[in-house]
Structures are given as structure tokens and as C-alpha cells.
Amino acid sequence: MAMMPSWQDKTFGGRKLGGKIRAALWLETEVGEGNIFTKAQLRQAFPGDAQIDRRVRDLRDHGWRIDTSRDDPALKQEEQRYVTKGAEVWIPGQAKTAKHKNSLTDAQRRKVWQDDNFLCRTCGVGVGESYGDGGIELSKLNVARREVLMADGSTEFQLVTECKRCGTRAGERQVDLGELLSTVKALAPLERKVLAGWMEADRRALSPLEKLWGVYRTLPADARAVVKQAVTDED
Template sequence: MVLPSWTDEKFGTMKRAGLWLVTVIGEGSVFTKDELRQAFPGVSQIDRRMRDLRDHGWQIDTNREDVTLEPFEQRFVRQGEPVWEPGKGRTKSAVPITATQRRDIMTKDGNFCRSCGISGGQTYAGTYEFAQLDIARRQVRQPDGALKVELVTECNRCRVGGRQLTADPAELLAHVRQLGRLERRVLAGWIADDRRPFSTVERLWADYRSLPEESRAKVRQVLEAEGTD
């Protein structure tokens, strides 16, 4: 299918920006803010119009999501909805998160990633990479079966996937040798089975911890109402 030209001004700025990314930049490629502004001279708030594509499933990373990028660079990771097609690109799939909402959610989430537990500014184990916290949208199934988007704090790694790390078996073994006999026996069992069995309570705690605050509050309310006896 032949795509429309990104220079066709009958399309709105957001749709033209999407076509420019697809036909000029290409998925996986990096572009700069200057390149974007040069492509759309005289267009006010072109940066914001491009960010609007994220509300339609497009992934465009900055150095907040991809620490390999410079502050003036962005990476076009993945195309979302073809917003230039008739009937597409009209209704936003998500409402922008305000700075106040971001602060409130992070405070309620304890200022750490609800998925892995790392705090903002803390380094990932075995790296010099600092964790950056941001707000992620998570689909939460409601009692009636419907899905609702709730907001939760996650680090940049949990949001966009793991980085390429260098494994060090020798260092791991050095730590293993520091374990007591019982701990080493337990670990050896997990390794032999290639899995770690979690108790029901541990699994439930992990599931609870990763919930957005709105859902965590509902769980707490039910448990408080029912008691622990």
C-alpha cells in the first residue's frame, strides 16, 4: 500500500509527523529535535504534535526511556495506529498525565518501581546505570471483567525492557560460596529444577505490589473489612 506524502498539508500536523517518521526516519532509527523542526518549519508546537502519536500506540523514546540517547535525540521505536487513514487518529487512547498527577502517583507508590522495587537514582545491580522513575499505564481487569487503565510507577528498564548486560558467572559463584550449607542446598534445588517455587503468600504479595495504587487501595479496604482472623 502506497502511503500518502508527509508533505501533504491536507493532513493535520500529527498525521504528517507520523508519515514523516514512517517514510523518512524508519522504525528503530534516531532523529533529533532540529531535524524534526527543519522538516516542519513554521509549525508551532511540533514537538507536542509528535508526542500526541503516543496516545495512538506509537512508541517514540527520549533519553528518559532510553539512556543511550542524548537529550536532543529521540528514537522512533514502533508505529502504532495508522492515524492518516480515514476514521483513524481522532480519539486519543489516553489522557496526558499532568505533573501533579505524576508527583501524587509516585508518592503513593513509595517513590520506587512497583515492578522491581528499585528507587529513582539507584543503580541497577552490576551496572553504572541509574534508574529513572516514570508513570506507566497498566490495564487492570475490573470485577465485571472490563479492563481499566490505571497509573503506576515503574523504572525505565521495566517500562522499555532490559538492557544488554554482561553476565559474570565467576562473580555469581563467589557469592554462592558465601552462603550457608542450608541456603546452598535450597539454591541448588532451584537450579536443578530450573525454577524457584514461590509460596502462595509470596506470589500474592508480588501481584499486590505491582498493582497501581488505585487497585492496591481496593485490596487493602477489602482485607481491612474482612479482618485477618
């Protein structure tokens, strides 16, 4: 593992450490994931940097999750919670990998939507559709960055289509691709075939069993009893 500079270092390996990097190191070593810090503590640690609040906010563009009282009602107004670490910005090159939301061009955005069939990958709503909950709100698609833990243990931020509603509801989501792949490998051949069919169609068709259940549950009691009898009868 590479050596980590101290948050108090102003240079490391001949490189100048900026406020953002030092703020990241401070969160990692002094606060620790899951813990709360206040703006006063932050300013006390970095008395020379008037922009230190902004440096911490900028870390979000590198996948760092830092909640405020707006994200987490359990926090007081002056408190923030360091939820999860993002890119290790103190490693040369790591800080450059993040792409700011606004830096996406219309063409890049459209490419992400196209790859996702113009569906919110979180709730499945299409573009400009109603949510089917009786509300008048129509969906608006955005592009979100999803933290993907790769099978080799590295982390990537990949772009995904997400509707505005899903984007405001949840915090950062993370997916463990390695775990997912081992679950796929453990599937029985029939399960794998069914899954492959859904993936090909990009939707889940109801199985004959589910269709049967769907009809069965709507039947009157007498009719249900007949069907139930047929199922439990052994030939």
C-alpha cells in the first residue's frame, strides 16, 4: 500500500498538497468514516484556508460522500457527516479522474441515456412518463455517477441514467460487481437462461408460474379452491 501523506503536510514527495487533498486526508485520519465533524473543527484544522468548506464540498465530485443536515435530518445544522471515502485524491492522477456533473456535454449525456434505453436504472421510469402513483409529476432523466467496486478490488465511477426523483431521494449508491459476478456464477443453468432472456429484452417477463399466480389471486374463493385442489392433487 502506498504511503499516505499527513493532512498537516504541505508538500509530499516534492508535490504541493492543495486544500482539497489535505481536507481529504484530515477527514480520513482525524474524523473517520461514519463520524460527524463541524465547520468549526474544520476551520480550526485549516486556519490558513478561507475556502476550506468549499474544498470539502469539492471532494463530492471525487465520489466522497459527505452529508449535511439537509441530507441527514439527524445532523444539526453546523454538523456534517463523513459517510464514505471516494477517490484517493492524494495519489497523483486520482484527483483528475473525477468528472464534474456539469462537464458532461449534451452528446455524452445522450449517449448514457441511449445505452440505458432511456430508462431510469433505479426505478425503471421512462423519459417523460408519469410515475403511476396518481401524481401529475412527469419523469425527467438525469445522469448520475455510480460507484462500482470492480472484481479486482478497484473502484470506478460509471455513468448511469437516473430520474430526477431517484436522484434526490437517495444518497450515493454503490454496487459490488465482484459480489454480483459470484452470485451469477452460482446460478443454476435454468436460472441463468431466464436471466439472460431478461437481459436481452432489458425487461423482466413474467414466468408462466407468476402469470398463473397473478390470475389465481384474483379468483373468487370457490374458484381458488378448485385450482388449489388441482395443484396439490398428485397424479
